[in-house]
Amino acid sequence: MLNKDRILIRCIKEICKENGISYEFFAFDWIAKLTLKRDMFIFGYQFPVNDAVADCICKDKSATYELLTKSGLNAVEHHYFTSPKWHHYTGNYDDETRLNGLLITHNKLVLKPNEGTGGRDVFFVNTVKELDVARNNIFKKCEAMAVSPFYNISEEYRCIVYDDKVRIIYRKVRPTVTGDGKSKIIELMKERNIKITCDDYIIDLNCVPESGVDVILTLKHNLCSGAYANSDIDLAVKNKIEQLAINAVKVIKIRFSSVDIIEVDGELKILEINSGVMAEKYAAQSNEHYIAIKDVYKDVILDYLL
Numbered sequence: 001m002l003n004k005d006r007i008l009i010r011c012i013k014e015i016c017k018e019n020g021i022s023y024e025f026f027a028f029d030w031i032a033k034l035t036l037k038r039d040m041f042i043f044g045y046q047f048p049v050n051d052a053v054a055d056c057i058c059k060d061k062s063a064t065y066e067l068l069t070k071s072g073l074n075a076v077e078h079h080y081f082t083s084p085k086w087h088h089y090t091g092n093y094d095d096e097t098r099l100n101g102l103l104i105t106h107n108k109l110v111l112k113p114n115e116g117t118g119g120r121d122v123f124f125v126n127t128v129k130e131l132d133v134a135r136n137n138i139f140k141k142c143e144a145m146a147v148s149p150f151y152n153i154s155e156e157y158r159c160i161v162y163d164d165k166v167r168i169i170y171r172k173v174r175p176t177v178t179g180d181g182k183s184k185i186i187e188l189m190k191e192r193n194i195k196i197t198c199d200d201y202i203i204d205l206n207c208v209p210e211s212g213v214d215v216i217l218t219l220k221h222n223l224c225s226g227a228y229a230n231s232d233i234d235l236a237v238k239n240k241i242e243q244l245a246i247n248a249v250k251v252i253k254i255r256f257s258s259v260d261i262i263e264v265d266g267e268l269k270i271l272e273i274n275s276g277v278m279a280e281k282y283a284a285q286s287n288e289h290y291i292a293i294k295d296v297y298k299d300v301i302l303d304y305l306l
């Protein structure tokens with residue numbers, strides 16, 4: 001998708017036209033400059049309402065985890081590992097023992113770039129060999145890695161929060177096919193027009209699931225890995241999720257963000273906070289979603305410009 005085709009760009013143009021704001025795009029439409037009483041830049045999905053330090057903390061999964069847990073909030077452990085090439089600065093020569101120790105303790109781990117996004121290079125490992133492959137893959141591209149125990153996630157929720165209010169909340173429902181006893185998974189996916197990135201599959205696509213059996217295709221809940229947004233959430237659970245998201249943004253002091261929360265055995269844990277609020281897939285799903293996110297972007301823009 002070209003930058004100019006992003007839904008955020010369409011939102012910005014409409015908001016500007018509807019509110020008498022002048023605008024100009026730079027850097028292949030990746031940067032927008034908006035002017036009303038004063039100027040503002042929007043860079044990618046970053047808005048200037050956020051404090052630069054809060055933004056850095058959100059980008060660092062391990063730092064976010066440490067700050068949230070030290071404040072008494074339930075968050076997914078993200079243990080920090082630097083690339084071996086930096087060990088002479090950090091002195092972390094026992095990383096090998098620490099990493100293998102985590103695998104022994106938890107049996108299954110999740111390895112990801114500490115500053116990752118969009119589910120890219122997130123690996124699920126069960127063995128020392130898989131651990132080595134995943135770690136090498138991550139360190140080929142990144143300076144730091146975060147390692148978590150694997151959780152059997154029953155739900156992952158996203159809250160888009162602005163000024164301590166949850167403006168949008170949804171569940172991320174992973175793509176699923178239902179067996180008919182004769183078709184391969186790949187054929188069932190074609191029928192339902194499901195496309196997901198090849199390294200996201202957790203199963204052999206040539207398997208033939210039994211009739212009526214639901215097969216979840218990926219362990220990742222990212223919308224860009226094929227999941228879709230569903231706003232149908234039990235009210236009591238919704239209230240708890242929203243409260244946890246608000247508590248989390250208050251700790252990090254981030255004004256505009258999306259907070260991802262997982263549910264594991266009925267317990268809620270904060271997975272990550274994104275300081276860039278990207279809603280491309282969510283907004284593309286329906287006009288109702290488009291209007292909802294445009295309304296949030298409008299408030300953020302007008303609060304800054306007026």
Ligand SMILES: Nc1ncnc2c1ncn2[C@@H]1O[C@H](COP(=O)(O)OP(=O)(O)O)[C@@H](O)[C@H]1O
Binds near residue numbers: 112148149150151221
């Ligand atoms: N500890 C974990 N246990 C189980 N699944 C996980 C864990 N961490 C991440 N995942 C899965 O991987 C996806 C991407 O991980 P996440 O930490 O959100 O990274 P990103 O910033 O790349 O989206 C999540 O949506 C979730 O489905």
Ligand SMILES: [Mg+2]
Binds near residue numbers: 118119222260272
């Ligand atoms: Mg994520």
